[in-house]
Structures are given as C-alpha cells and as structure tokens.
Amino acid sequence: MKEIVCKLLVVGAGPSGYVCAIRAGQLGLDTVIVEAVKPGGTCLNVGCIPSKALIHAADEFGVTRQMLTGKNAMGIRVEAASIDLSKTIAWKDGIVGRLNAGVTALLQKAKVKIVHGRAAFRDGKTVEVETETGMQVIRAETVVIATGSEPVELGALPFGGQVISSTEALSLTEVPNKLVVVGGGYIGLELGTAFAKLGSEVTIIEAMQQILPQYDGDLVRPVSRRLGELGVRVLTGAKAKALSDDGDGLTVETSDGHVKLFPADRVLVTVGRRPRIAGSGIEELDLDRSGPYLRIDDQCRTSMRGVYAIGDITGEPMLAHRAMAQGEMVAEIVAGRKRAWDKRCIPAICFTDPEIVTAGLSPDEARQQGYTIRVGQFPFSANGRAMTMVSEDGFVRVVARTDTGLVLGLQAVGAGVSELSASFALAIEMGTRLEDLAGTIHAHPTRSEAVQEAALKALGHALHI
Ligand SMILES: Cc1cc2nc3c(=O)[nH]c(=O)nc-3n(C[C@H](O)[C@H](O)[C@H](O)COP(=O)(O)OP(=O)(O)OC[C@H]3O[C@@H](n4cnc5c(N)ncnc54)[C@H](O)[C@@H]3O)c2cc1C
Secondary structure, rough: EEEEEEEEEOOOOOOOHHHHHHHHHHOOOEEEEEOOOOOOOHHHHHHHHHHHHHHHHHHHHHHHHHHOOOOOOOOOOOOOOOOHHHHHHHHHHHHHHHHHHHHHHHHOOOOOOEEOOOEEEEEEEEEEEOOEEEEEEEEEEEEEOOOEEOOEEEOOOOOOOOOOHHHHOOOOOOOEEEEEEEOHHHHHHHHHHHHHHOOOOOEEEEEOOOOOOOHHHHHHHHHHHHHOOOOOOOEEOOEEEEEOOOOOOOEEOOOOOOEEEEEOOOEEEEOOOOOOOOOOOOOOHOOEEEEEEEEEOOOOOOOOOOEEEHHHHHHOOOOOHHHHHHHHHHHHHOOOOOOOOOOOOOOOOOOOOOEEEEOOHHHHHHHHHHOOOEEEEEEEOOOOOHHHHOOOOOOEEEEOOOOOOEEEEEEEEOOOHHHHHHHHHHHHHHOEEEEHHHOOOOOOOOOOOEEEEEEHHHHHOOEEE
C-alpha cells in the first residue's frame, strides 16, 4: 500500500475543490487533490456548463423555428429547420472535454498532485483511495472536504428508465415528444424551457403556488409569460404521485385535489440537491451539521480541528461561484493569511427565458430586515437596445436605503441580463449609493443603461420614462 504525506488534502475536484487546490499550489503548499470522476465536478461535467450549452443550442433552434413561420417583424424567413440532438450533445461534450483538460492543466501548473479514485475517510486526516494502480493512503496536516451535492430522488419516482435527473437530461440524444418536469426551480425551468424550444411538449409540475418560489412575483411574471408563449403547461400547487401502471405517464394530484394522468416519454425530476456526505466515511467523522449540510464558521472550518468544508456540502446557495470563492479563501487561510467570509452578496442567475439576476436584498427582504427603502424600477420597453433585440419584456430594479441612498439590492429580469450580474455585485461590494449608479456614464445603446435609469428613478428623476 502506497502512502503520501502532504500539507493539504482536498477531497473532490469540483469548483470549490479545484480552485482551493490551485490557489494552495500557487501559495507553495504541498497539495494533493482526489477526484472520483472527472475534474470540474458537477458544474463543469453535468451542471452549469453543459446546461448552458444546451440552452444556447435550444435558443438558436427556437429562433430559427420561429423564422419558419415568417412571423417576425424583421422580415426573415427560413424554409426548413431541423436539429440532430446527438450532434448537439457531441458539441457540448467537446466543450466539457476542453474544460476538463484545462482544469487538469491548471492543477499541474500549480504543482498539485492529482489522485484519481474515490476517497474513503479513515479518520479526519487520513483517506484511502482505490486507484487504478492499487490502494493509496493519503495523510495530511489539513483536509478540505469538497465532495459537493447530488440530485434528490423522490421515493415514488426513483431514477431509472424514463425517470431521469438533470444529469441524464443533459445527455439525451433524442428530443422527447412529451416531457414532464417535476420541480419548477431554476434547474427544472432552464431544462424544461430548452426542451420546449427543441420541440418537446413540456409540462412543469410544481408543489408550491409559484414557479421559482424564492423570487418575487414581479421577477417571475415575464418567465411565466414566455413559458405560455412556448406552449409549456405549468401546474402549480400540484404533486407528482407515481408513474402510471403501463409506465407511459405520470399521475399528478392537481391543486383542486383531482388525480390526473400526464402522458410522458421522460419524467425529469429536479426537486433539489442534497450534500454528498454518505458513503465516503464523512458521516463517521461525526462533524457538526447545519440541517443536512456540514456546519462551517466564517472561515469554512468544521467542528474538527484542521478539517475545512467548502462548496455545496456546506449548504445554500449551492452555486459554483460561491464554492470557488470559499475554495480560494480556505487555501489562503491554510497558507497563513488572515481571511474570513466578508462578502456582501452572492449574485444568483436563472438562465430561463428571459433570464433573472439578483444580488443583495429584494424589496421584501430589505423591509423584513428593518430598512426603510426606496425602489427604482426601469422597464426594458423604454430601452432602445432591448427594442432592437426584440426583447422588451422585463426590467431592472434597484433597492436602496431611503436615508443614505446605499444600494442594498439589484434585480433584473430580461433577455441577456445575466451579464449585468458583475456590475450588480460590484455595486453592492463597493458600497455604492444611488447617486454613484446614476452618475456613472453607461454606454449607449446597451441594456445596462436601465441600471442607471433605475437609480435615477429611485432618486425621482428618471430621464427616459
Ligand atoms: C443542471 C445544473 C445546472 C447548474 N447551473 C449552475 C449555474 O448556472 N451556475 C452556478 O453557479 N451553479 C450551477 N449549478 C450548481 C453547481 O454545479 C454547484 O453549485 C457546484 O458544482 C458546486 O461545486 P462543489 O465543488 O461544491 O461540488 P461538485 O461540483 O459537486 O464537485 C464535487 C466533486 O467531488 C467529487 N467527489 C465526491 N465524493 C468524492 C470522494 N469520496 N472522493 C473523491 N471525489 C469525490 C465528485 O465526483 C465531484 O467531482 C448547477 C447544477 C446543476 C445540477
């Protein structure tokens, strides 16, 4: 049995783990990373990147199909449109492959030792890894648990056959005729919308009274409108029960208490993700929990000395950029730098149609925290760039303290607003006031002018509305 002794051991090479290892390597720490599947984790292999590739392909195809009808004001008409989903998936796999290789190269450049295999904890500072060349034992002074999360399965609808998770949905080589999506959160809506554009008849089943229940109604309305235009049927207050006896449909209890059958070639279950704790000896370490997640402090320390946890395993928001920020911070702490989690906001994006982006506090959250606020909202229907892109639905909203004008939150819904997330986060991190946003020249014609106008509106003197 081979044995490695190192300063830092990172278990899991998703966004949290690989960023932690790269930064640790850059700082000269003797670092080992263990990965059971492929570098890049959920995000790069079966999450953020493949889903955005599929969404982009579906958008392009959707626009082309719309031109078939000749029903666009720009006067474009195409004669035929078809898609070979197996080629789309091969293109997506190519992107994933390039990024896998990129992460591996970055780890090597930082002189991080990569061990391929599943790590099993013997104790808080020792793991065993079954590798292709035999058992490897790794002992470390400091350990970072970065094992991520996995899809939640419904007891009555176990994964297998036509019941699939987002992972299988991202590798289908044929467009299902009828797709039922159980769960109207961001993953279900992103994928459901993509398949609707690819030609599936899509039904979304959501148990809560609203899709995207974490967002306020104003932000969700343009998304619901668009789902309607795409012919997606949305059932809220509805519960998926089970596959029909012949297996070609899903029984659903609707909000009025009736049980109905929805025909389905595929049932995509996206009801949430749970931390990947079981099966690797992490449970046996008996670390303190916060609900199902590992409990951490503001330096990502767990309840065991010298054992850190980062990424999805530490809870919401389960987002790649939060995971990476934690990874970078922990590497610096292990290298002896003074760091603590001091972020003012973690922006979040739904890559739905249209997109939603949020940073900081919504109006309701700000009021609940006791702030007296001013809200400025500017519609894309008054934005020249949005008109030229045929995407006028949506708005930018700014939430600020009435007394000081300090910006507490920024939200937007509209085509392409994901790219506003950086300026939203920067504004909040920098402690921007309404006057700063209003006084910054925003290039014309861009959708970002709506940010300046929303701030002007909150100050009481918007110019273009
Ligand atoms: C369909 C989908 C779309 C998404 N879209 C977005 C998005 O647009 N933006 C965004 O910010 N987030 C998105 N996410 C969420 C994002 O993927 C996660 O937040 C992110 O991957 C979390 O990173 P992580 O490092 O904590 O864990 P993971 O990415 O899950 O990585 C954990 C890694 O640890 C490995 N591992 C686990 N156990 C062991 C073990 N015992 N030994 C060795 N290796 C082990 C796993 O194989 C995995 O590679 C999406 C997720 C999904 C499913």
